[in-house]
Structure formats: C-alpha cells, structure tokens
Amino acid sequence: xxxxxxxxxxxxxxxxxxxxxxxxxxxxxxxxxxxxxxxxxxxxxxxxxxxxxxxxxxxxxxxxxxxxxxxxxxxxxxxxxxxxxxxxxxxxxxxxxxxxxxxxxxxxxxxxxxxxxxxxxxxxxxxxxxxxxxxxxxxxxxxxxxxxxxxxxxxxxxxxxxxxxxxxxxxxxxxxxxxxxxxxxxxxxxxxxxxxxxxxxxxxxxxxxxxxxxxxxxxxxxxxxxxxxxxxxxxxxxxxxxxxxxxxxxxxxxxxxxxxxxx
Amino acid sequence: xxxxxxxxxxxxxxxxxxxxxxxxxxxxxxxxxxxxxxxxxxxxxxxxxxxxxxxxxxxxxxxxxxxxxxxxxxxxxxxxxxxxxxxxxxxxxxxxxxxxxxxxxxxxxxxxxxxxxxxxxxxxxxxxxxxxxxxxxxxxxxxxxxxxxxxxxxxxxxxxxxxxxxxxxxxxxxxxxxxxxxxxxxxxxxxxxxxxxxxxxxxxxxxxxxxxxxxxxxxxxxxxxxxxxxxxxxxxxxxxxxxxxxxxxxxxxxxxxxxxxxxxxxxxxxxxxxxxxxxxxxxxxxxxxxxxxxxxxxxxxxxxxxxxxxxxxxxxxxxxxxxxxxxxxxxxxxxxxxxxxxxxxxxxxxxxxxxxxxxxx
Numbered sequence: 266x267x268x269x270x271x272x273x274x275x276x277x278x279x280x281x282x283x284x285x286x287x288x289x290x291x292x293x294x295x296x297x298x299x300x301x302x303x304x305x306x307x308x309x310x311x312x313x314x315x316x317x318x319x320x321x322x323x324x325x326x327x328x329x330x331x332x333x334x335x336x337x338x339x340x341x342x343x344x345x346x347x348x349x350x351x352x353x354x355x356x357x358x359x360x361x362x363x364x365x366x367x368x369x370x371x372x373x374x375x376x377x378x379x380x381x382x383x384x385x386x387x388x389x390x391x392x393x394x395x396x397x398x399x400x401x402x403x404x405x406x407x408x409x410x411x412x413x414x415x416x417x418x419x420x421x422x423x424x425x426x427x428x429x430x431x432x433x434x435x436x437x438x439x440x441x442x443x444x445x446x447x448x449x450x451x452x453x454x455x456x457x458x459x460x461x462x463x464x465x466x467x468x469x470x471x472x473x474x475x476x477x478x479x480x481x482x483x484x485x486x487x488x489x490x491x492x493x494x495x496x497x498x499x500x501x502x503x504x505x506x507x508x509x510x511x512x513x514x515x516x517x518x519x520x521x522x523x524x525x526x527x528x
Numbered sequence: 529x530x531x532x533x534x535x536x537x538x539x540x541x542x543x544x545x546x547x548x549x550x551x552x553x554x555x556x557x558x559x560x561x562x563x564x565x566x567x568x569x570x571x572x573x574x575x576x577x578x579x580x581x582x583x584x585x586x587x588x589x590x591x592x593x594x595x596x597x598x599x600x601x602x603x604x605x606x607x608x609x610x611x612x613x614x615x616x617x618x619x620x621x622x623x624x625x626x627x628x629x630x631x632x633x634x635x636x637x638x639x640x641x642x643x644x645x646x647x648x649x650x651x652x653x654x655x656x657x658x659x660x661x662x663x664x665x666x667x668x669x670x671x672x673x674x675x676x677x678x679x680x681x682x683x684x685x686x687x688x689x690x691x692x693x694x695x696x697x698x699x700x701x702x703x704x705x706x707x708x709x710x711x712x713x714x715x716x717x718x719x720x721x722x723x724x725x726x727x728x729x730x731x732x733x734x735x736x737x738x739x740x741x742x743x744x745x746x747x748x749x750x751x752x753x754x755x756x757x758x759x760x761x762x763x764x765x766x767x768x769x770x771x772x773x774x775x776x777x778x779x780x781x782x783x784x785x786x787x788x789x790x791x792x793x794x795x796x797x798x799x800x801x802x803x804x805x806x807x808x809x810x811x812x813x814x815x816x817x818x819x820x821x822x823x824x825x826x827x828x829x830x831x832x833x834x835x836x837x838x839x840x841x842x843x844x845x846x847x848x849x850x851x852x853x854x855x856x857x858x859x860x861x862x863x864x865x866x867x868x869x870x871x872x873x874x875x876x877x878x879x880x881x882x883x884x885x886x887x888x889x
Contacts, residue, residue, distance in 0.1 A: 322587075322590055322591075325587070326587045326590075326591060329587075349590065349591075350590055350591045350592055351591075351592075354591065354592035354594065354624075354625075355588075355589065355590050355591045355592035355624055356589055356590055356623070356624040356625075357590075359586075359589045359590050359624070360590040360591075363586055363590060
C-alpha cells in the first residue's frame with residue numbers, strides 16, 4: 266500500500282492536483298483512497314461528481330459507534346473527508362489525529378493500493394503532521410507555483426519534514442503562468458536536495474471541469490491537461506527518490522528567486 | 529542540576545481553585561476532562577466548596593466545548609443556587625483556546641462568575657492564584673489593594689520555593705523524617721532540665737490548624753514538668769481575606785484557651801514568605817536552648833541546623849534533610865484533615881509530647 270501526502274500553500278491548487286492524480290490512478294485500475302484533511306472538507310467534491318461528503322468527524326461526533334459511510338466516487342475511488350471544527354473554535358489538528366487513527370484502525374483494508382492525503386496549508390502543528398507520522402505516508406509531495414510566497418511556504422514545509430526526518434518525493438509545479446516558473450521551481454527543488462517531479466500547466470479546462478463538479482480526468486479525458494495529470498500520477502508512482510530536504514534560509518530563497526526570475 | 533524539576537508539585541489550576549475557595553465562592557466549575565483536579569476537588573468539597581466539571585471528551589477538543597460550559601453553568605445555577613462561582617481552565621480547554629468570558633456571557637445566569645483562564649502549563653502554581661485574584665479584583669469581588677498585597681506575597685512565595693523550597697532541587701522524594709518519639713524526647717528533656725524552648729509557627733493558611741497543635745502541646749508539657757516556653761506566630765487577625773482572618777481567629781482562640789501566649793505576631797496567615805523573615809529577627813533576640821519551627825519553615829532564614837522542624841509535606845522533609853537539618857518531623861495527614869477544621873487539630877508529635885509529659889508527671 267502506497268501512502269502519499271500532498272502539502273502546499275493554501276489556495277495553490279493542492280486539492281485540484283490531488284483529485285486529478287487520484288482519478289488518474291483509479292483510471293489506471295488501482296484501488297485508491299482520497300483522504301481530505303482540510304476542515305473545509307471540499308477537496309473530494311470533483312471525485313464525487315460535485316457532491317459534498319458529510320465529514321468523518323461530524324458523523325463520529327453524533328455517535329461514536331457510528332460507521333462512517335465512505336464515499337465512492339469516480340471509478341470506485343474511496344473518498345473520506347476528515348472535516349473539523351468551525352473556524353475559530355476547537356482544534357483542527359486534534360481532529361486529524363483522531364480521524365486518521367480511526368481510518369487506519371477501522372477502515373483501510375489491506376487491499377488498498379494507494380492512499381492519498383490532501384493536507385491543508387502549512388504543517389502548522391502536530392496534528393497536521395499526522396499524515397506523515399510512522400505508519401502513515403512515507404512519501405510527501407509539495408504543490409507550489411513559481412511565486413515567492415508559494416515557494417516560501419514550500420520551504421517551511423521542508424523545515425517541518427527535516428525536523429521530522431521525512432523524505433520529500435519532489436515539488437509539483439502547479440503553474441500560475443509567471444516568468445521563468447519552471448526553471449525557478451526546478452532550481453529551488455534541487456537546492457532542497459530534491460527535484461521537480463511534475464509540471465501542470467495553467468488551463469481554462471480546469472475551471473470548466475470544476476464548475477461541472479468533475480475532475481479533468483473524468484470530464485475532459487482527451488485534453489492535454491488530463492495528459493499532464495496522468496503523467497504526474499505515473500511519475501509519482503514510479504518515483505523511488507526520497508531525500509530528507511534541506512530547507513533554505515528565507516533571504517537566500519528570495520535572492521535566488523530574484524536571480525531566476527529577472528527578465 | 530539540569531534545571532528540570534522532576535518531582536510532582538502543584539500547578540496553577542490547583543492554586544486557582546484554592547484561591548477561589550479563599551474568596552468564599554460557592555461553586556467551582558472546572559472546564560476540562562472529568563478527572564482533571566479530582567483529588568484537590570475532593571479536599572475542597574471537605575472545605576464546603578462545591579466542585580463540578582464540564583467533563584470534556586475527545587470530540588470537545590476537536591469541536592470546542594463552549595456549549596458544555598454554558599450548559600454546566602445553567603445546571604449549577606438551577607441546582608445549587610450559588611451567588612459566587614469560579615470557572616477554572618485546564619490544559620485541555622485552554623490549549624484549544626476556549627473562551628470562558630463568552631461562555632459565561634451566553635449562560636446569562638444570576639450568580640457572579642469569576643473566570644480564571646489558566647492551565648497546567650501557565651507557569652509556577654502561584655500564577656493561578658494571582659490570576660484568580662486579579663480577575664476577582666477587576667470584578668470588584670475583592671478590593672484592589674488586597675490584590676496588590678497578595679500578588680506581592682505570591683511573588684515572594686514563588687521566589688522562596690525556587691530558592692529554598694520544593695522547586696530548589698531537581699528531585700525530591702517523600703521522606704517521613706525522624707520519629708515523633710525522637711523529637712518529643714528532645715523537647716521533653718530540654719524542658720525537664722529547666723531549659724527554654726522557643727516555638728515558631730510560620731503557618732500557611734488552613735495548614736496552621738494543624739501546626740498550631742505543637743505550640744499547645746509544648747505549653748502543656750512545660751506546665752507539667754517545668755522549663756520555659758516562648759511563642760512566635762503569624763496569626764494577625766486583621767490581614768487577608770475574611771476566610772483567612774477567620775482561621776487566625778479560630779487558632780488564636782484555641783491557643784489562648786491552652787494558655788499559649790504569643791510574644792510576637794509576625795504577620796497574617798497568607799504572609800508566610802515575609803513573616804518568616806520577621807520570625808528570624810525575633811528568634812535571634814530571644815534566648816533559647818531549643819528551637820522548634822512549624823509550617824513553612826524554609827521561609828525562616830538562617831535557622832540553626834539543630835532546630836526541630838515540623839512539616840506537613842514529606843518532600844519538603846527531604847528538602848530540609850538535604851539542607852543539613854537532622855530532626856525533621858513530618859505530619860503528612862494535616863493536609864487532608866484541615867479542610868473542614870474550625871479548631872486546632874491534634875497532631876502525632878503533639879500527642880507524643882503530651883503522653884510523655886503525662887507519664888512523667
């Protein structure tokens with residue numbers, strides 16, 4: 266069973282990339298799980314045909330003996346949304362810890378091929394590091410654009426990974442169409458001691474498919490964009506290079522980007 | 529020494545609860561897991577304070593437990609009809625950022641509610657006491673000057689513990705010291721030889737109900753077999769919150785009845801850090817052949833290692849022995865028995881002294 270965790274700055278397109286990777290793997294015949302760890306619980310919507318799943322934590326809250334009804338989406342993908350508290354109360358991190366422990370104990374069958382964790386934002390506290398604790402994902406990918414703040418967040422995530430001694434499988438560039446983006450992401454990735462494992466171009470078709478409540482793989486299977494996601498999924502599955510990253514000093518990172526993106 | 533203090537010791541939650549008791553709250557609501565503070569809750573219930581818990585569970589950590597606190601406050605009002613309530617935070621509720629003020633406002637109950645937003649990791653235990661007093665003074669439950677006085681005293685207490693008390697060593701283990709017989713024999717022999725015995729009480733709040741018995745017993749022994757006695761105590765009846773003054777009055781009444789004449793009053797029962805320093809000055813001016821110090825004795829500077837020390841805290845006994853004192857006596861059950869006391873209790877050392885003097889007389 267491969268367990269993969271996807272991290273990255275908020276709003277950078279983690280869920281879009283994660284859902285399309287999951288769909289690509291399912292399309293290739295793998296038994297896949299998508300586990301959304303964002304309290305907003307909307308990452309699986311395109312896999313579920315636009316339907317928002319009730320969250321794991323909400324169901325357990327009503328009755329601890331409840332059995333969570335795992336969503337079955339595109340090509341049989343198992344979807345689970347952890348969920349969490351309303352903004353400003355409780356502890357989302359604790360929610361992830363409790364939900365993922367239960368997921369492993371009571372739900373994941375040994376016959377799953379791939380489990381993909383879509384984790385929100387930065388690794389802000391211990392809870393958000395649960396998906397990469399022992400027994401969970403051994404592979405981490407970071408979605409980023411070529412912009413400073415996005416790479417800055419990636420750098421912070423690398424600091425977390427270094428701290429925890431977890432290997433980074435690579436950076437996934439989800440393009441925002443900024444100058445020299447691919448070179449910038451590739452170079453920063455190499456400075457982390459890793460590599461850029463995939464480049465997803467920016468394309469209108471992604472928005473169209475999301476508006477239709479579908480992944481690109483399902484809704485525009487013949488598009489070039491779908492091809493990019495499929496290639497990414499293949500490269501991730503065949504990847505065997507995982508180095509504990511060496512993060513950069515933020516000033517060093519900024520200077521590097523200045524150099525790389527100077528027109 | 530690594531600087532890490534390893535042995536268990538009180539925390540800000542417990543200190544806040546005791547301080548709320550001092551302010552005569554009717555009910556304390558612990559916002560946290562059911563077991564949090566349950567040992568201290570039982571003791572406080574002996575002192576007539578009702579304690580309830582919101583009983584937080586795993587789901588409350590994730591989603592927040594404000595509603596539970598609102599409900600609990602409603603139940604408390606309905607079933608216990610209090611006029612003053614204290615709400616105390618715990619690690620669980622405070623780490624997830626529970627808003628005590630908002631919950632109290634939402635509950636909208638008749639009783640006055642003092643929210644104390646501390647938890648186990650907020651610092652030394654006195655942090656909890658200071659916070660409880662601060663909020664209470666802001667709400668007009670206690671005068672501001674009283675808050676300032678107690679805050680100063682609590683800061684002194686923290687320093688005292690770090691320099692010479694329970695947190696001055698990284699590992700202390702419970703030690704029950706010498707036998708009561710050994711200590712009583714020294715006292716008895718000194719008096720029998722016509723010697724002068726000086727007894728100093730440096731009491732801490734309700735614990736003085738226990739320690740004051742040594743003064744009584746020494747006086748009784750001397751009246752039977754001779755010798756001379758001197759007494760110093762922090763029993764000022766005009767210092768502190770009404771409850772603390774009541775302790776001083778109760779104890780003074782019993783001491784007068786036992787013919788114990790206090791020569792020097794060193795302060796109130798919540799002033800032990802400073803009262804100890806005053807006691808030391810008096811000790812140096814009173815001729816004596818044997819000194820007995822009871823209560824928070826590490827607050828009395830420059831005590832002779834020949835003194836007999838009486839403590840209710842077995843770890844403190846270990847501390848004193850490590851400091852070079854020899855005749856340290858423990859009275860560990862004082863803690864549990866004083867909570868509902870309104871008169872001086874009998875102690876084992878006190879009874880041993882009495883028995884010895886009765887046999888001789």
